[in-house]
Amino acid sequence: MTTALGLALTRVLQGFSALPAIWRRHRDMQRLSRLDHRMLADIGLTRDDVRVAIAAPRWRDPTVLLSERRSGRRESRRRAALQLARLHA
Numbered sequence: 001m002t003t004a005l006g007l008a009l010t011r012v013l014q015g016f017s018a019l020p021a022i023w024r025r026h027r028d029m030q031r032l033s034r035l036d037h038r039m040l041a042d043i044g045l046t047r048d049d050v051r052v053a054i055a056a057p058r059w060r061d062p063t064v065l066l067s068e069r070r071s072g073r074r075e076s077r078r079r080a081a082l083q084l085a086r087l088h089a
Contacts, residue, residue, distance in 0.1 A: 018059075022058050022059070025061060025062055025063065026058070028062075028063075029050065029053055029054045029062050030054075032045070032050045032053075033050050033051075033054060035050075044070045044073070044074070045066060045069075045070060049066055049069045049070070050066075052065065052069070053065050053066050
């Protein structure tokens with residue numbers, strides 16, 4: 001019983017210790033949402049990327065989601081450029 005109680009208490013404390021990071025990420029997403037589309041494009045993001053990140057569950061790190069979306073777009077552009085180069089070769 002003591003072990004189960006200790007484990008439960010540890011999980012509760014871990015949850016509380018994560019709150020400042022969650023709040024910071026939420027604040028950062030709100031700041032990103034205020035940027036215009038040109039500023040977002042400068043950092044490789046779209047307005048839709050920010051919307052999806054804001055809509056994600058609070059416990060999920062939105063920076064990981066944004067990075068995945070940006071990387072996926074970059075990879076798609078790279079593949080398209082390679083296919084185009086093969087067509088013209």
